[in-house]
Amino acid sequence: MRDVKLNAGIPVKPSYGPEELDGRDAAADIGRPGEYPFTRGIHRAMYRERLWTMRQYIGFGTPADTNARFKHLMAHGQDALNVAFDLPTQLGLDSDDPRAEGEVGRVGMAVDTLADMEEAFAGIPLDRVSVSLTINGMAAPITAMYYAVAERQGAPADRVVTTPQNDILKEFIARGTWVYPVDPSLRLVADLIEFSARRYPRSNPVSVCGYHIREAGCTTAQEMAYGLAIAAAYVELMLARGMAVDDFAPRLSFNFTCWGKIFEEVAKFRAGRRLYARMMRERFGAANPKSCMFRSLIGGGGSAFTVEEPENNIVRGAYIALAAALSGAQTMALPTYDEAYTIPSAKAQLLALRTMQICAEESGAADTADPLGGSYYVEALTNAMEERILAELAAVERMGGIVEAVRSGAIQAEVARQAYLHEQQLAAGETRKVAVNCHVGEARGTADHDVELYVSDAAVAEAQVGKLARVRGERDGHAVTAALGRLADEARGTANLMPAIMECVTAYATLGEINQALKAVFGEYREPVTF
Amino acid sequence: MKVLVAKPGLDGHDRGAKVVAHALRDAGFEVVYTGLKRTPEEIVAEAIQEDVDVIGLSILSGAHLLLTRRVVEGLRAAGAGDVGVVVGGTIPPRDVEPLKALGAAGVFPMGTPLTDIVTALKSRTEVAS
Numbered sequence: 186m187r188d189v190k191l192n193a194g195i196p197v198k199p200s201y202g203p204e205e206l207d208g209r210d211a212a213a214d215i216g217r218p219g220e221y222p223f224t225r226g227i228h229r230a231m232y233r234e235r236l237w238t239m240r241q242y243i244g245f246g247t248p249a250d251t252n253a254r255f256k257h258l259m260a261h262g263q264d265a266l267n268v269a270f271d272l273p274t275q276l277g278l279d280s281d282d283p284r285a286e287g288e289v290g291r292v293g294m295a296v297d298t299l300a301d302m303e304e305a306f307a308g309i310p311l312d313r314v315s316v317s318l319t320i321n322g323m324a325a326p327i328t329a330m331y332y333a334v335a336e337r338q339g340a341p342a343d344r345v346v347t348t349p350q351n352d353i354l355k356e357f358i359a360r361g362t363w364v365y366p367v368d369p370s371l372r373l374v375a376d377l378i379e380f381s382a383r384r385y386p387r388s389n390p391v392s393v394c395g396y397h398i399r400e401a402g403c404t405t406a407q408e409m410a411y412g413l414a415i416a417a418a419y420v421e422l423m424l425a426r427g428m429a430v431d432d433f434a435p436r437l438s439f440n441f442t443c444w445g446k447i448f449e450e451v452a453k454f455r456a457g458r459r460l461y462a463r464m465m466r467e468r469f470g471a472a473n474p475k476s477c478m479f480r481s482l483i484g485g486g487g488s489a490f491t492v493e494e495p496e497n498n499i500v501r502g503a504y505i506a507l508a509a510a511l512s513g514a515q516t517m518a519l520p521t522y523d524e525a526y527t528i529p530s531a532k533a534q535l536l537a538l539r540t541m542q543i544c545a546e547e548s549g550a551a552d553t554a555d556p557l558g559g560s561y562y563v564e565a566l567t568n569a570m571e572e573r574i575l576a577e578l579a580a581v582e583r584m585g586g587i588v589e590a591v592r593s594g595a596i597q598a599e600v601a602r603q604a605y606l607h608e609q610q611l612a613a614g615e616t617r618k619v620a621v622n623c624h625v626g627e628a629r630g631t632a633d634h635d636v637e638l639y640v641s642d643a644a645v646a647e648a649q650v651g652k653l654a655r656v657r658g659e660r661d662g663h664a665v666t667a668a669l670g671r672l673a674d675e676a677r678g679t680a681n682l683m684p685a686i687m688e689c690v691t692a693y694a695t696l697g698e699i700n701q702a703l704k705a706v707f708g709e710y711r712e713p714v715t716f
Numbered sequence: 717m718k719v720l721v722a723k724p725g726l727d728g729h730d731r732g733a734k735v736v737a738h739a740l741r742d743a744g745f746e747v748v749y750t751g752l753k754r755t756p757e758e759i760v761a762e763a764i765q766e767d768v769d770v771i772g773l774s775i776l777s778g779a780h781l782l783l784t785r786r787v788v789e790g791l792r793a794a795g796a797g798d799v800g801v802v803v804g805g806t807i808p809p810r811d812v813e814p815l816k817a818l819g820a821a822g823v824f825p826m827g828t829p830l831t832d833i834v835t836a837l838k839s840r841t842e843v844a845s
Binding site for chain 1: 725734
């Protein structure tokens with residue numbers, strides 16, 4: 186009989202029985218859905234009362250192009266948006282910056298000023314639609330623009346539901362859209378959380394991401410451990426500012442990936458919810474049950490998908506959707522089958538949305554809360570996963586805690602090591618991938634002849650640069666200079682920078698100008714180059 | 717043989733770059749990694765300073781044609797045209813020949829086995845010696 190070991194290193198037995206739960210307190214550890222410690226989900230009736238939100242990651246070209254794609258998907262039943270920004274925007278470079286050449290509007294929507302955000306959300310009522318903003322290093326100014334657009338639409342502040350990703354620690358570990366050094370970057374994260382908690386009570390001012398760290402190579406247990414460690418770091422930041430935990434913790438949210446073995450993923454989320462609830466109550470003294478709820482976007486990881494026989498990714502996507510539903514996702518997003526080789530086509534985007542809808546409407550996965558609860562295997566695996574996650578959390582502590590581990594590069598090096606191990610396991614056939622290392626078809630290497638590839642349009646950059654020049658010409662230059670001056674002054678002090686950033690964006694200061702003003706005070710991050 | 721694994725442009729995905737760097741190191745190459753977001757000029761300067769034989773560019777944003785051209789032209793302008801340039805990342809098949817025409821000595825699109833990259837660079841050393 187072959188050995189089976191999960192991604193987290195947990196060995197799997199050929200069968201499980203009731204003895205797995207001996208010695209455990211089922212009421213305390215497993216309990217009921219909607220009850221502390223939320224192992225079985227954060228709501229009593231889960232999808233019977235409210236289905237997961239379907240939120241595909243979209244954005245490309247100009248704000249007008251993206252606006253049209255948003256409306257297309259909303260017309261097909263997508264109920265919330267998840268905005269992708271191009272790399273210059275994510276890094277605070279204006280579209281006419283020389284470093285932005287070739288990148289404007291390529292992997293997401295280009296934003297230079299408030300005028301772009303106004304165009305992107307034209308005709309989309311921000312008091313009714315919830316919008317995730319996949320933005321981190323530039324989360325503060327982009328979210329400020331979003332709040333300004335909502336205000337101009339007349340949306341009451343307490344009706345605005347937005348989730349800026351705003352998780353800079355995982356950017357340092359995995360995704361790379363950092364700009365400033367670690368400490369001022371963390372200050373901006375905290376400024377946005379604090380400002381939003383006070384002014385926009387329904388916004389989710391941070392989405393803590395295990396997702397990208399797993400995509401960069403770490404294991405399932407590490408993904409959850411690093412996510413929990415990052416969440417704890419942000420909680421500590423806010424407590425250090427004198428905020429009470431229950432004043433901000435109910436709006437903390439998460440973003441995790443979900444691919445590979447279905448039951449391992451389900452166990453990861455069940456264990457993660459339990460650990461988070463206990464951490465929030467026991468370590469941070471949260472009294473509000475909402476502060477203890479691990480609310481998560483659970484989406485597929487593009488790294489599950491292959492360039493070989495890309496149609497197979499449609500099937501993988503369906504299993505990912507099922508795993509995410511069984512894991513108790515609040516929001517779901519799926520990679521598109523063409524993601525391994527191109528910016529998603531409209532057809533592939535729609536197919537991903539349809540996959541989630543079929544899972545919701547036809548599969549029965551949404552019929553009852555935590556349908557796998559009580560399974561000998563899943564409960565045993567949840568316990569085993571909890572132990573592994575705790576071991577990884579202890580490893581982070583040995584690195585000096587998550588912030589220090591990021592500073593030193595120790596955690597980046599560990600993630601890279603795991604990525605290389607995974608690659609070796611694939612090459613050795615220990616991790617099986619159909620049409621890649623087993624059941625390899627004759628068409629290998631020629632599979633992508635018929636795929637539809639995204640064509641980047643030079644006219645996009647031209648239009649964007651033209652618009653930027655127009656905005657620069659029409660705005661009140663004195664107001665911009667004054668606002669940027671105030672921002673730089675306040676950056677040198679300790680005040681919350683959001684009001685000054687709001688003043689900059691409403692004066693139509695560009696993202697590049699705001700970034701420059703902050704960079705002049707904060708300096709730039711120097712990456713510890715490790716592999 | 718010494719290789720500079722480089723991440724030009726703004727794209728922050730370095731899993732592939734680091735995996736390739738690991739594999740080359742295990743295969744006996746001396747490997748230097750630039751870190752993220754280097755400009756073509758910085759990459760050329762580092763290649764010359766480190767005296768590498770090959771630069772491996774890793775690009776996942778789609779801007780590979782522009783960035784490869786900048787690096788190849790930069791090397792030639794600096795009198796370092798003998799430094800080989802290979803490119804990996806999200807490279808669609810239709811761009812493989814154009815990249816070679818720009819001067820790339822090797823192109824490794826998605827799905828390329830690590831052993832193919834190691835073999836290609838080793839055979840380059842043998843040709844050179």
